[in-house]
Amino acid sequence: MEVVSTSKYVRLAADKARDIARKMRGLPVSEALKVTDFSERKAAFYIGKTLKSAIANAENNAKLAVDELRVKEVLVDEAARVKRYWARSRGSASPIQKRTCHIKIVVTDGKDSDK
Numbered sequence: 001m002e003v004v005s006t007s008k009y010v011r012l013a014a015d016k017a018r019d020i021a022r023k024m025r026g027l028p029v030s031e032a033l034k035v036t037d038f039s040e041r042k043a044a045f046y047i048g049k050t051l052k053s054a055i056a057n058a059e060n061n062a063k064l065a066v067d068e069l070r071v072k073e074v075l076v077d078e079a080a081r082v083k084r085y086w087a088r089s090r091g092s093a094s095p096i097q098k099r100t101c102h103i104k105i106v107v108t109d110g111k112d113s114d115k
Helices: 014-024 029-037 042-060
Strands: 002-010 070-078 082-087 093-098 101-108
Touching: 002 042, 014 029, 014 042, 014 070, 014 101, 029 042, 029 070, 042 070, 042 101
Parallel strands: none
Antiparallel strands: 002 101, 070 101, 082 093
């Protein structure tokens, strides 16, 4: 059975979070939590928070055993950009784009519910 957790509009560039997401795919959730806990990246905090939410969803809503869960998929997609301007000399302005992303984590117990 698969359980999904999503964090939307996280104030973080998607490409800065994707390297941690790649390291977590296919790991048991205990190992994936270690990856996020011992990383100093800002992305590790938000991915870890979403992973803990997915684990709680699996435990409370789907009644799955936490020690059997594995990270099946971690997606970090770009979201809307917050656009601002920075005042420059002689009345001109430079654009600033504050990027956001959506983080989606799918955990599974490895068993198919179809059978």
